[in-house]
Every structure is written in C-alpha cells, then in structure tokens.
Amino acid sequence: MQYPEPIAKLIDSYMHLPGIGRKTAVRLAYFTVNMDKNDIANFAEALTETKDKLRYCSICGNLTDEDPCEICQDPTRNQSEILVVEQPKDIMVMERMKDYHGLYHVLGGVLSPMDGKGPDELNVRSLIKRLQANEAVNEVIIATNATPEGEATAMYLSKLIKPAGIKVTRLAHGLSVGSDIEYADEMTLFKAVQGRTEI
Amino acid sequence: MKISKLKLNHFRNYEHVDINFAPGVNVLLGNNAQGKTNLLESIYVLALTKSHRTNNNSDLIQWKHQNAQLKTLITKDSGQLNLELDLSKKGKRAKVNHIEQAKLSTYVGQLNVILFAPEDLSIVKGSPQVRRRFMDIEFGQMSNQYLYNTVQYQRVLKQRNKYLKLLQIKRASDLVYLDVLSDQLSAYGSEIIYQRLKLLKQLEHWSSAIHSTISQNQEQLTFKYVTALKQTQLHSVDSIYEGLKNAFQSERNREIRMGTTVLGPHRDDLKFQINHNDVQTFGSQGQQRTTALSVKLAEIDLMKAETGEYPVLLLDDVLSELDDNRQTHLLKAIQDKVQTFLTTTSLSGIARDLIHDPKVFQINDGSLRVD
Ligand SMILES: Nc1ncnc2c1ncn2[C@@H]1O[C@H](COP(=O)(O)OP(=O)(O)O)[C@@H](O)[C@H]1O
Ligand SMILES: [Mg+2]
Ligand SMILES: [Zn+2]
Numbered sequence: 001m002q003y004p005e006p007i008a009k010l011i012d013s014y015m016h017l018p019g020i021g022r023k024t025a026v027r028l029a030y031f032t033v034n035m036d037k038n039d040i041a042n043f044a045e046a047l048t049e050t051k052d053k054l055r056y057c058s059i060c061g062n063l064t065d066e067d068p069c070e071i072c073q074d075p076t077r078n079q080s081e082i083l084v085v086e087q088p089k090d091i092m093v094m095e096r097m098k099d100y101h102g103l104y105h106v107l108g109g110v111l112s113p114m115d116g117k118g119p120d121e122l123n124v125r126s127l128i129k130r131l132q133a134n135e136a137v138n139e140v141i142i143a144t145n146a147t148p149e150g151e152a153t154a155m156y157l158s159k160l161i162k163p164a165g166i167k168v169t170r171l172a173h174g175l176s177v178g179s180d181i182e183y184a185d186e187m188t189l190f191k192a193v194q195g196r197t198e199i
Numbered sequence: 200m201k202i203s204k205l206k207l208n209h210f211r212n213y214e215h216v217d218i219n220f221a222p223g224v225n226v227l228l229g230n231n232a233q234g235k236t237n238l239l240e241s242i243y244v245l246a247l248t249k250s251h252r253t254n255n256n257s258d259l260i261q262w263k264h265q266n267a268q269l270k271t272l273i274t275k276d277s278g279q280l281n282l283e284l285d286l287s288k289k290g291k292r293a294k295v296n297h298i299e300q301a302k303l304s305t306y307v308g309q310l311n312v313i314l315f316a317p318e319d320l321s322i323v324k325g326s327p328q329v330r331r332r333f334m335d336i337e338f339g340q341m342s343n344q345y346l347y348n349t350v351q352y353q354r355v356l357k358q359r360n361k362y363l364k365l366l367q368i369k370r371a372s373d374l375v376y377l378d379v380l381s382d383q384l385s386a387y388g389s390e391i392i393y394q395r396l397k398l399l400k401q402l403e404h405w406s407s408a409i410h411s412t413i414s415q416n417q418e419q420l421t422f423k424y425v426t427a428l429k430q431t432q433l434h435s436v437d438s439i440y441e442g443l444k445n446a447f448q449s450e451r452n453r454e455i456r457m458g459t460t461v462l463g464p465h466r467d468d469l470k471f472q473i474n475h476n477d478v479q480t481f482g483s484q485g486q487q488r489t490t491a492l493s494v495k496l497a498e499i500d501l502m503k504a505e506t507g508e509y510p511v512l513l514l515d516d517v518l519s520e521l522d523d524n525r526q527t528h529l530l531k532a533i534q535d536k537v538q539t540f541l542t543t544t545s546l547s548g549i550a551r552d553l554i555h556d557p558k559v560f561q562i563n564d565g566s567l568r569v570d
Binding site: 111112113114118119148149151152155156159160 | 354362379
C-alpha cells in the first residue's frame with residue numbers, strides 16, 4: 001500500500017532537512033498528522049514567513065526581518081570593531097556568549113573552489129566597501145572555522161584588509177582544529193557542528 | 200602487538216567469524232577464491248580504515264547486506280585494546296574501546312600492520328605513485344602528525360587544483376587567493392617532506408643492513424628522495440616551506456597554463472640504488488626482489504623503533520614467490536617476535552622447519568576452521 005498523498009508529501013519535505021533520513025521523516029510525518037489544528041496553522045505560518053518576511057541585511061548580510069538589522073541599527077554597539085563570521089547562525093552563537101559588543105559581517109560561507117565559492121560568491125566586496133566608507137572601524141576580527149578553508153579565507157581577508165592600516169585578528173571558535181571532516185559520517189558531523197554551537 | 204581475537208559480520212564472503220589467533224605464525228590455507236585475502240584485508244582495514252585493494256567501502260560489505268562489522272581485540276605491551284569498525288554504504292564509524300572516534304588520526308595507529316603481497320615487488324618497479332602511497336601509508340601509521348598533514352594537504356591540493364583550472368579558463372582572476380592557497384599548501388607540504396626525509400633516513404639504515412646480509416655483503420642499498428627542491432633547501436621545515444613557496448611563485452604561469460599544481464610532495468619520488476646504480480633501471484629481477492624484501496623487513500624494525508611495538512605482518516601469497524635464501528631471511532626476521540598471518544594454497548613450498556608452532560586455519564568458501 002502507498003502512503004496517502006498528503007503524508008507522502010510531508011515525508012518528502014522532512015527528508016529535505018539535514019540529518020533526517022527516511023525513518024525519522026516517516027515518524028515526524030505521522031506525528032504531525034496528530035498535531036492540534038492550531039499548532040499546525042502556526043507551524044505552516046512560521047514556515048512561510050521564513051521566505052516572506054526574512055531578508056539579508058544590506059549592510060552586514062545577517063538574516064533579519066527589518067533592513068538594516070537590529071545590530072546595524074543599534075548606536076550603542078562598538079562601531080570600531082567588525083567580527084566576520086561564515087553564517088548568520090554564527091552571530092547568534094556570539095550574541096549568546098554576551099561577550100562581544102561590536103558589529104558583524106556575514107560572509108555566507110568560506111572560500112572553496114570545489115564548492116563553487118570564490119571571492120565573488122562571498123560577501124567580500126561588501127565588507128571592503130564597508131571598511132572604505134567607515135572611518136570608525138579599526139579592528140576586524142575573523143571568526144571563520146578552523147578548517148583549511150576557514151583558515152584560507154581568514155588569510156585572504158587579512159591580505160586585503162591589512163594594507164589599509166586596519167588591525168586584523170583571528171578568533172578560533174570553530175570545530176576542533178583541522179578535523180578530518182571527510183572521515184566523519186553525516187551524523188557525527190552533524191553532532192560535531194551542534195556541539196560547537198554550544199561552546 | 201598481537202591480534203588476539205577477530206570478529207567479522209558480513210565482511211566480503213564472511214557471514215560471521217569469531218576466532219582466536221596464535222601470537223606467532225597463523226597460516227591461512229585454502230584454494231583460490233575461498234577468502235584468504237579477504238581475511239587479511241579485514242585486518243588491514245581494521246588498522247587503516249581502508250582497504251589495500253579497493254577505494255569503495257561497499258565492495259567490503261557482503262553482497263545483499265547493508266553493513267559490515269569488524270571487531271578485534273589486540274594485545275600490546277601497554278595492555279589490551281578493542282577496535283571496532285562499522286562500514287555502511289554511507290560511511291564508516293570507528294571505535295576505540297567502544298568510544299567513537301571523530302577523527303581518522305585518533306584511530307589509525309592503534310593497530311599497526313605491514314602487508315606484503317606479490318604486487319609489492321612493484322615498489323621498486325612500479326610508478327612513483329606506488330612509492331608515494333607506500334610512504335604515506337607506512338609513515339601515516341607511525342605518526343599521526345604525518346597522517347594529519349597528508350589529509351590536510353590533499354584537501355588543500357584539491358582546492359588549489361580546482362582554482363588553477365578556473366584561472367586557466369579565465370573564470371577566476373584573483374591572484375591574492377592563489378597566493379594564500381600556495382602558502383597553505385607549502386605549510387602542509389613542508390611538514391610532509393621533512394618527515395619523509397627523517398623517516399626515510401631511518402628506513403634506509405635498516406634496509407641496507409638487511410640487504411647487505413641477504414646479498415652476502417656484495418651490495419650496498421641506498422635511498423634517494425627525488426624532489427623539485429634543491430638539496431640545500433631541505434635541512435629544516437622552514438627552509439622547505441620557503442623553497443616550496445618560492446617554487447610556486449616562479450612556476451605560477453606554468454601552473455595556470457596547465458591548470459594544475461606541478462610540484463610538491465604529491466609529485467615527489469623515491470629511488471633505490473644498489474652500489475650507486477638505480478635499481479629500477481639497472482637492477483636485475485633478483486636485485487629488485489631483494490630490495491623490495493629488505494625494505495619491507497626494515498619497516499618492521501622502523502615501526503618498532505617509532506611506536507615501541509612490532510607491527511602485525513600480513514603475507515599474502517608471497518612466501519612461495521621467494522627463493523629459499525630470501526624465505527629464510529624473512530622467516531628468521533619475524534621469528535618469535537612478529538605476529539604473522541600468511542596465506543598459501545599449499546604447505547609444500549614453505550620452509551616449515553623455520554616456523555615455530557604455526558596455527559593452521561583451513562579456509563573454505565567464507566568459513567574458517569582450525570586444522
Ligand atoms: N562483497 C563480497 N560479498 C561476498 N563475496 C565476496 C565479496 N567480495 C568478494 N567476494 C568473494 O570472495 C572470493 C575471493 O576471496 P579472496 O579472499 O580474494 O580469495 P583467495 O582465497 O584466493 O585469497 C570470491 O569468491 C568472491 O566472489
Ligand atoms: Mg588471494
Ligand atoms: Zn546588519
């Protein structure tokens with residue numbers, strides 16, 4: 001027997017999520033079927049809003065529902081420091097640590113020709129423009145992961161920025177240094193990434 | 200170190216295996232295509248997490264099954280250790296004493312093996328690739344620093360080659376990024392070359408002593424590491440690093456034109472010389488065999504020196520390939536110290552008097568029986 005179409009579609013959708021295989025998708029789908037009608041409506045709305053209401057901040061590249069984002073608009077933040085991260089979610093990690101009060105810049109990944117990511121595919125130009133337009137910045141802290149690609153990206157940015165007389169520092173908050181990622185299977189990697197965000 | 204127990208589930212043509220081995224010589228006896236090499240392969244895979252004869256994990260899983268499990272209990276001077284490897288189509292998981300290891304470099308090196316098969320005679324005759332692979336596998340077992348550097352190097356090399364391709368077809372133009380990749384490759388590459396030189400020096404020392412005995416002091420075996428760098432650039436990690444960096448600078452146009460990385464440890468080679476003549480070009484078949492045997496036997500001593508333990512020796516159909524003199528040297532070298540697994544289709548071509556207390560296993564269509 002086949003799954004009724006709505007359930008089949010739901011299973012298929014869940015399987016698009018990272019770390020979720022067929023078995024888990026089936027379990028989640030049947031769980032969803034039994035959810036309260038209100039909860040379902042909220043769930044569906046939350047999903048649609050991710051596309052309808054979220055956009056990237058035109059200054060820093062963060063995910064936001066208003067442009068510029070809350071952080072870029074906040075005059076009490078230290079305007080002389082920019083912390084460069086790979087992904088918007090890295091900003092949340094830093095913010096939870098409550099240690100840093102400067103500004104951010106989201107690259108949207110790391111340099112990786114194998115994955116089709118060169119300097120033009122990352123938010124590098126926008127960072128340089130931002131530095132040129134903003135005299136107040138005197139330190140750029142690079143917080144890409146401690147993978148070879150993260151390191152190369154940090155070195156690259158430092159080569160571009162340093163000649164302008166701006167201090168460039170490196171913050172290692174990534175995975176264990178140079179982990180052999182191709183060895184870890186999907187699940188282990190997923191756990192490692194999760195574990196990292198809690199440090 | 201010794202392999203005390205081996206358990207297999209759905210590995211190659213073995214449904215289930217649960218067996219104890221002798222600390223000395225274990226003979227795996229059976230007709231062709233019964234599973235002798237498969238059993239050696241299971242030990243090799245437990246040591247290195249990959250096979251010597253396939254790059255595809257799925258080949259190792261018994262047909263029509265989803266997973267293979269390999270477990271072993273090894274006994275070292277420092278105590279006993281459980282190693283476990285789970286292979287599936289998706290990947291592999293490795294455990295040391297039941298704890299999952301996220302990094303290759305914390306697993307590999309626990310169990311050290313040396314495999315000697317007829318095709319290993321090609322370390323002298325074969326392509327440079329064969330000798331680089333030989334260095335990477337053996338040195339990677341002895342030093343997890345070496346293993347770590349080779350894994351990182353390969354990863355950066357792939358990125359750099361891809362980027363050079365993009366520069367070649369003018370889909371990229373940023374040379375600052377190329378410089379960064381060159382620096383990174385030089386950093387990992389210099390560590391690799393430095394460690395190779397250091398370990399080769401020791402391997403050469405042991406090999407030439409063994410070679411000299413086998414050849415009754417007639418022949419002196421020496422090694423030569425072949426690299427794009429000059430001899431004067433090889434004395435320290437820093438000088439190698441500078442050497443590689445400068446070489447990448449001066450080869451820049453050629454590399455972009457060719458769309459690939461033209462120098463570095465992945466292009467280096469190792470030459471064997473007897474009385475200063477290149478064995479590959481000028482050596483007789485006998486000299487080539489003696490060289491291969493000397494190098495393999497020297498690895499046993501080198502591993503002992505580097506790790507404090509003798510490795511486990513896996514001899515796949517190789518004993519019957521050697522004449523009496525070479526067989527005698529091999530068997531004397533391992534006697535009473537190196538646990539050995541040897542496969543053969545018959546006991547007749549083997550100098551049995553030199554093997555103390557062998558434990559003989561009959562292998563028949565994926566089943567193992569103590570003789
Ligand atoms: N993944 C696999 N599942 C089941 N059988 C396999 C698998 N891979 C190889 N075999 C079988 O193993 C046998 C070869 O075993 P091998 O150990 O190489 O033989 P030998 O005893 O000659 O060394 C062949 O019969 C082959 O069909
Ligand atoms: Mg065989
Ligand atoms: Zn912003």
